[in-house]
Amino acid sequence: MTTRRRGAALEQAILQAAVDELMEVGYRELTMDNVAARAGTAKNVIYRRWPSRAALCIAAYRHMLPTGPDSTPDTGSLRGDALALLTRANDRMASPFGRILRQLLGDIQSDPERMRELRDQVGRAGVSHWLTVMARAASRGEVGQSALTPRVATVAVDLLRNEYALNGATAVSNDVLTEIVDQIFLPLAMQSGSIGHD
Amino acid sequence: MTTRRRGAALEQAILQAAVDELMEVGYRELTMDNVAARAGTAKNVIYRRWPSRAALCIAAYRHMLPTGPDSTPDTGSLRGDALALLTRANDRMASPFGRILRQLLGDIQSDPERMRELRDQVGRAGVSHWLTVMARAASRGEVGQSALTPRVATVAVDLLRNEYALNGATAVSNDVLTEIVDQIFLPLAMQSGSIGHD
DNA sequence: TCTCTTAAGATACTGCTAGTAGCTTAAGAG
DNA sequence: CTCTTAAGCTACTAGCAGTATCTTAAGAGA
Numbered sequence: 169m170t171t172r173r174r175g176a177a178l179e180q181a182i183l184q185a186a187v188d189e190l191m192e193v194g195y196r197e198l199t200m201d202n203v204a205a206r207a208g209t210a211k212n213v214i215y216r217r218w219p220s221r222a223a224l225c226i227a228a229y230r231h232m233l234p235t236g237p238d239s240t241p242d243t244g245s246l247r248g249d250a251l252a253l254l255t256r257a258n259d260r261m262a263s264p265f266g267r268i269l270r271q272l273l274g275d276i277q278s279d280p281e282r283m284r285e286l287r288d289q290v291g292r293a294g295v296s297h298w299l300t301v302m303a304r305a306a307s308r309g310e311v312g313q314s315a316l317t318p319r320v321a322t323v324a325v326d327l328l329r330n331e332y333a334l335n336g337a338t339a340v341s342n343d344v345l346t347e348i349v350d351q352i353f354l355p356l357a358m359q360s361g362s363i364g365h366d
Numbered sequence: 367m368t369t370r371r372r373g374a375a376l377e378q379a380i381l382q383a384a385v386d387e388l389m390e391v392g393y394r395e396l397t398m399d400n401v402a403a404r405a406g407t408a409k410n411v412i413y414r415r416w417p418s419r420a421a422l423c424i425a426a427y428r429h430m431l432p433t434g435p436d437s438t439p440d441t442g443s444l445r446g447d448a449l450a451l452l453t454r455a456n457d458r459m460a461s462p463f464g465r466i467l468r469q470l471l472g473d474i475q476s477d478p479e480r481m482r483e484l485r486d487q488v489g490r491a492g493v494s495h496w497l498t499v500m501a502r503a504a505s506r507g508e509v510g511q512s513a514l515t516p517r518v519a520t521v522a523v524d525l526l527r528n529e530y531a532l533n534g535a536t537a538v539s540n541d542v543l544t545e546i547v548d549q550i551f552l553p554l555a556m557q558s559g560s561i562g563h564d
Numbered sequence: 565t566c567t568c569t570t571a572a573g574a575t576a577c578t579g580c581t582a583g584t585a586g587c588t589t590a591a592g593a594g
Numbered sequence: 595c596t597c598t599t600a601a602g603c604t605a606c607t608a609g610c611a612g613t614a615t616c617t618t619a620a621g622a623g624a
Contacts, residue, residue: 278394
């Protein structure tokens with residue numbers, strides 16, 4: 169083999185190899201040797217670009233998210249929109265994407281730097297959808313203004329994430345999704361007036 | 367050394383060594399060699415009792431939880447009780463106990479059997495406190511009957527757990543705790559009448 | 565007290581992985 | 595054409611989970 173890749177081309181090849189490996193075996197089972205072999209290069213070439221396995225995989229994870237901005241559902245009712253958004257989130261969390269993300273998050277808990285890096289580029293992606301959906305419901309008079317806080321907007325996804333933290337990779341059932349929407353999200357969104365304690 | 371421990375005595379010594387090791391270095395850094403050395407025995411003796419590192423550590427984790435039933439707070443108001451319970455949960459999650467539990471949960475995601483084992487012996491411990499506190503508030507007329515569901519009762523702790531999943535080991539601030547109580551838990555608990563959607 | 569079975573203890577080993585070191589040689593700039 | 599940079603190769607260290615084998619103490623039963 170006389171051709172020898174350099175610079176950006178090589179970097180892309182390594183990232184793609186890491187992505188393929190992540191999709192096939194997940195983060196936990198990914199080895200640097202396999203990535204190197206897959207990319208047709210050597211391990212130390214990888215280490216010249218990323219300081220560790222975790223760093224490479226975070227970069228690869230970012231690289232595998234080409235998900236262009238997806239649409240906000242508009243079913244006509246807040247309940248329909250909420251279920252649509254939550255179902256979509258559930259599908260993502262149950263997919264390889266979610267599996268990889270959870271393994272990654274679990275492995276870098278002790279590294280606040282990378283933790284922030286990974287969280288910021290992923291965690292807050294869906295917030296705007298929820299705010300949009302709630303704003304639309306408010307304009308229909310379905311929702312009280314006092315409910316338009318980020319905490320309320322994300323409560324459903326936050327609870328879904330908790331389910332995965334507790335149950336592992338097992339996908340969350342539709343019953344749980346509707347329970348979250350009907351018992352938690354909708355009552356909060358639809359409350360009117362101020363939140364009074366005393 | 368002529369004395370040679372057997373049976374239960376040896377088992378306790380190993381578990382105690384694992385507990386000490388967990389407290390000092392956590393689950394991720396715990397090695398079977400170190401546990402064996404600490405217990406004054408050999409690795410294969412451990413493997414005759416537990417099939418893997420994870421199994422040993424789960425047993426050790428159970429062994430380190432002598433926490434007798436703690437009291438239910440009674441501050442006179444639902445808000446005060448909720449903040450007390452949530453603060454207590456936060457303290458526990460920020461302690462070595464919480465750190466170890468998260469590492470353990472993160473490592474056995476792909477093993478539903480052990481996942482259930484670990485979750486069932488820990489996760490649902492606090493539910494009764496919340497139900498007690500809410501029942502008391504209901505008898506004061508503070509809370510609507512429709513709110514007395516497990517989902518609502520655990521919502522605060524579930525959201526707290528989500529914070530740890532997202533932020534890693536960093537302790538959650540009091541501001542977040544009061545935000546959860548005031549924006550999520552109290553509005554849900556204090557709602558009156560039925561939860562209607564259509 | 566003697567014997568025999570069981571399991572503890574010691575040691576060494578396999579196999580795998582992250583990360584490092586040092587050398588050789590192709591790419592590409594000037 | 596030359597010289598610097600970095601790709602590629604190979605071999606290495608160090609650490610860990612889990613296994614295998616052999617020796618020897620504990621303790622039960624006769």
